[in-house]
Amino acid sequence: MNKNYLQYFLYPSSLFVSKEPYVVKTILGSCVAICIWDKRLKIGGINHYMLPNWNGNDLASPKYGNIAIEKLISKLQAMGSRKEDLVAKIFGGGDMLEGNRQNSYLIGERNIRVARLMLEENDIPIIASSTGGKRGRKILFFTDTGEVRHKFLEKKL
Numbered sequence: 001m002n003k004n005y006l007q008y009f010l011y012p013s014s015l016f017v018s019k020e021p022y023v024v025k026t027i028l029g030s031c032v033a034i035c036i037w038d039k040r041l042k043i044g045g046i047n048h049y050m051l052p053n054w055n056g057n058d059l060a061s062p063k064y065g066n067i068a069i070e071k072l073i074s075k076l077q078a079m080g081s082r083k084e085d086l087v088a089k090i091f092g093g094g095d096m097l098e099g100n101r102q103n104s105y106l107i108g109e110r111n112i113r114v115a116r117l118m119l120e121e122n123d124i125p126i127i128a129s130s131t132g133g134k135r136g137r138k139i140l141f142f143t144d145t146g147e148v149r150h151k152f153l154e155k156k157l
Contacts, residue, residue, distance in 0.1 A: 005142070010048050013063035017045030017075040021144035027153070028092030029136045030108035032065065032115050036072055036124065037146030040085040044143035047072045052110040065114040073122060083123055089148050090115045090129040091139050108132065 003021060010016050010026040010033070019041075026033055026048050037044040047068040054064035062068035076086065093112035112131045119126055128148065130137065136153040 010046060012048050012050050013061055013068075015045060015047035015062050015068055015072050015075070017043070017072065017079065018143050019043050019079060021142070024141045024143065025138070026141075027136060027138050029094055029096040030092070030111065032090060032092040032108075032111040032131070033139060033141075034069060034072065034115055034119070035089045035091070035139075035141045035146070035148050036076060036086050037089075037143075038076060038081040038085050039087060039146070040082070041080055042144050043076070043079060043081070044141065044146055045072050045076050046141045046143075049111065051107065052114040065111055066118060069115065069118045069122075073124070086124045087127045087146065088119050088124050089146075090119075090126055090131055091137055091148070091150055093131040094133050094136055096134070096136065 005023040008022050008024045010024050024046050031050050033048045035046045049065045049068040050063050052065045054060050054067050060067050093108035095108050137150050139150040141148050
């Protein structure tokens with residue numbers, strides 16, 4: 001990190017968008033984070049959601065992929081972004097539960113699927129991804145360049 005970046009830790013069920021250069025950190029297991037970067041304005045945003053779709057009960061929060069993705073795109077558009085200038089990177093969606101896969105409801109896979117589907121519906125190209133597998137990830141997203149650094153975490157059970 002050459003610049004003195006402002007830093008932000010992104011918790012699950014939240015999102016972050018900034019015109020200022022930030023490095024945003026988050027830790028993912030079966031959750032998914034989508035980093036969206038505006039190549040014209042050089043601004044970016046990231047979400048971190050836990051479940052694929054809001055079912056209409058409780059609050060329509062960024063805990064759910066369909067809500068988190070919609071809100072992230074809307075916040076970038078409110079800052080002047082146009083969809084045709086946006087590119088996306090997807091991370092996470094690991095299968096973190098040992099044992100009977102039927103009991104895990106394949107949350108990670110479903111989280112990845114909603115990300116790909118909604119980005120396609122919004123005509124936002126996915127230019128990179130690291131999804132699935134059996135390990136968690138730590139990611140660093142640089143909002144001013146769109147760069148993402150990630151590493152796999154060793155499983156500690």
